Amino acid sequence: MAQEFDVVVIGAGPAGYIAAIRAAQLGLKTACVEKWTNPNGEAVLGGTCLNVGCIPSKALLASSEEFEKINHHAQTHGISVKGASIDIPKMIGRKDAIVSKMTKGIEFLFKKNKITWLKGHASLTGEQGDRVSLKVQAEKSTEDVSARFLIIATGSKARHLPGIAVDNQLVCDNEGALNFPAVPKKLGVIGAGVIGLELGSVWRRLGAEVTVLEAMPGFLTACDEAVSKEAHKLLTQQGLQIQTGVKIGDVKTSAKGVKVAYTDAAGKSQSLDCDRLIVSVGRVPNTENLNLQAIGLSVDERGFIPVDDHCRTAKPNVFAIGDVVRGPMLAHKGEDEGVLVAEIIAGQKPHIDYNCIPWVIYTSPEIAWVGKTEQQLKSEGRAYKAGQFPFAANGRALGMDAAEGFVKVLADAATDEILGVHIVAASASDLIAEAAVAMEFKAAAEDIARICHPHPSMSEVMREAALATDKRALNM
Ligand code: FAD
Ligand code: NAI
Numbered sequence: 001m002a003q004e005f006d007v008v009v010i011g012a013g014p015a016g017y018i019a020a021i022r023a024a025q026l027g028l029k030t031a032c033v034e035k036w037t038n039p040n041g042e043a044v045l046g047g048t049c050l051n052v053g054c055i056p057s058k059a060l061l062a063s064s065e066e067f068e069k070i071n072h073h074a075q076t077h078g079i080s081v082k083g084a085s086i087d088i089p090k091m092i093g094r095k096d097a098i099v100s101k102m103t104k105g106i107e108f109l110f111k112k113n114k115i116t117w118l119k120g121h122a123s124l125t126g127e128q129g130d131r132v133s134l135k136v137q138a139e140k141s142t143e144d145v146s147a148r149f150l151i152i153a154t155g156s157k158a159r160h161l162p163g164i165a166v167d168n169q170l171v172c173d174n175e176g177a178l179n180f181p182a183v184p185k186k187l188g189v190i191g192a193g194v195i196g197l198e199l200g201s202v203w204r205r206l207g208a209e210v211t212v213l214e215a216m217p218g219f220l221t222a223c224d225e226a227v228s229k230e231a232h233k234l235l236t237q238q239g240l241q242i243q244t245g246v247k248i249g250d251v252k253t254s255a256k257g258v259k260v261a262y263t264d265a266a267g268k269s270q271s272l273d274c275d276r277l278i279v280s281v282g283r284v285p286n287t288e289n290l291n292l293q294a295i296g297l298s299v300d301e302r303g304f305i306p307v308d309d310h311c312r313t314a315k316p317n318v319f320a321i322g323d324v325v326r327g328p329m330l331a332h333k334g335e336d337e338g339v340l341v342a343e344i345i346a347g348q349k350p351h352i353d354y355n356c357i358p359w360v361i362y363t364s365p366e367i368a369w370v371g372k373t374e375q376q377l378k379s380e381g382r383a384y385k386a387g388q389f390p391f392a393a394n395g396r397a398l399g400m401d402a403a404e405g406f407v408k409v410l411a412d413a414a415t416d417e418i419l420g421v422h423i424v425a426a427s428a429s430d431l432i433a434e435a436a437v438a439m440e441f442k443a444a445a446e447d448i449a450r451i452c453h454p455h456p457s458m459s460e461v462m463r464e465a466a467l468a469t470d471k472r473a474l475n476m
Contacts, residue, residue: 005031008147010122013047015322015334016153017106022342024113033122033136043119045106047155049331052175055102057198059095061362064205076401088182124294149317149345156283156323164251170258170276177278183207188260188274192242194361195280200240201363210240211272217245224373224422231367285324311341333357356439360429365405368428370436371420383413387468389461391425393475396456402426407465409445416444427458434462445469
């Protein structure tokens with residue numbers, strides 16, 4: 001006899017676990033299927049984000065930033081520290097403890113909201129009337145489950161390159177790169193995207209010589225050009241060696257390490273010897289053995305489950321959210337889709353403005369943006385005005401030794417509506433929230449310019465950049 005639920009969610013990453021919590025809050029009898037086990041073999045919730053993504057990477061970024069501050073920035077404040085050292089296993093242990101605390105926190109939230117956690121791999125078996133049937137395969141048992149509504153939130157996994165075997169010892173994807181037992185003397189990174197820059201920064205700060213090999217001729221091409229230029233300047237000044245326009249050839253491992261053959265932008269054959277290599281060339285959606293065809297669904301040519309603007313698949317009672325569908329592969333995008341879908345199932349009429357989803361790259365300084373870049377506005381032929389203000393003219397930033405970077409505001413030339421905000425700054429991840437709120441409320445640059453911002457604070461730069469769109473920044 002199948003266990004019956006109003007809503008079954010497959011996957012307990014940020015998209016799935018948030019969908020399950022919201023569905024349960026709305027009074028729906030909810031189950032969530034999750035197959036992840038941690039290195040100790042324990043079943044855990046939280047998906048990529050909590051186990052091998054956002055949370056562990058930010059923990060390592062924070063540890064390595066402390067180390068870098070002590071070694072390189074403390075002197076600026078008149079503090080001298082001699083012989084600072086870092087215990088890598090302890091740093092990794094701290095990261096693991098944070099992950100464990102967070103995943104246990106979701107277990108608590110599931111209990112609190114009376115969500116049934118079905119441990120194992122879910123696959124679809126068919127339809128019975130207006131219900132979807134699935135089976136959950138655990139190590140020793142199989143369970144039949146039936147749902148009035150199904151939410152697929154199976155996430156993504158690292159894309160690997162043909163002919164480059166990832167063993168997560170010498171050649172690593174994100175999972176291995178978060179667990180190096182010691183600082184590699186030389187670290188190679190394939191892909192100057194978000195993971196390459198964040199994890200490359202972690203190990204560089206801890207002492208590795210890091211070379212990043214990027215296929216595209218440009219650098220961070222999704223960012224506003226002013227931002228990618230500034231980020232390239234600052235990251236290379238810090239010591240990241242970034243080569244763009246390369247073509248990766250053979251990758252060979254030996255007792256000595258890894259040898260990467262590649263062709264550089266000038267077409268010259270090169271090779272990079274390193275102790276470890278990170279392959280961070282994007283992620284692919286997870287639909288392995290899900291058996292979508294049992295309910296007449298299939299994936300698109302890139303492997304994503306096709307959905308409409310409300311995350312509904314071709315089946316009216318089946319939704320898909322998070323990394324397994326179109327749009328940015330970001331935890332907060334998945335979370336918002338989880339809430340959206342649960343509320344639609346409960347009969348509400350929610351909406352997501354995908355243009356207002358912020359991006360953050362947690363390098364130092366951080367890079368964050370929301371809305372359109374200047375290149376996009378130009379190619380759309382939209383008349384706009386730009387205002388930019390540097391942190392070097394902000395007293396708080398100088399006091400904090402965080403005067404690198406700027407805020408750039410793009411606003412419609414006629415209506416003054418904010419169309420995009422781009423930030424390079426120590427606290428860009430927090431500063432960008434103001435811009436996202438402003439854009440959700442369709443605010444004008446003048447609105448931000450007229451709102452009182454605390455002094456001294458980094459947020460004053462946002463106001464000055466908004467003023468600068470009208471050529472009336474006050475402190476420049
Ligand atoms: P996932 O988190 O991938 O979860 C999907 C879950 O579904 C998994 O637990 C999986 O086990 C389960 N599952 C899959 N198939 C089945 C099945 N058939 N049966 C049962 N269970 C199944 N994003 C940010 O916004 N900010 C960041 O700072 C950030 N940092 C990142 C750092 C790294 C190193 C990486 C790799 C990613 C990072 N991301 C970040 C991206 C973020 O982790 C993803 O966008 C997010 O986890 C996607 O959520 P999701 O719920 O769609 O999928
Ligand atoms: P990415 O898409 O950010 O970057 C991949 C990079 O690899 C690109 O610059 C691409 O041009 C390059 N590349 C692709 N094929 C290549 C090849 N054969 N040789 C050399 N370079 C190649 O992907 P990444 O860094 O793997 O991250 C995956 C996703 O995870 C991100 O897109 C993002 O959605 C998410 N993420 C988000 C974070 C955040 O929000 N702070 C942090 C980390 C990951």
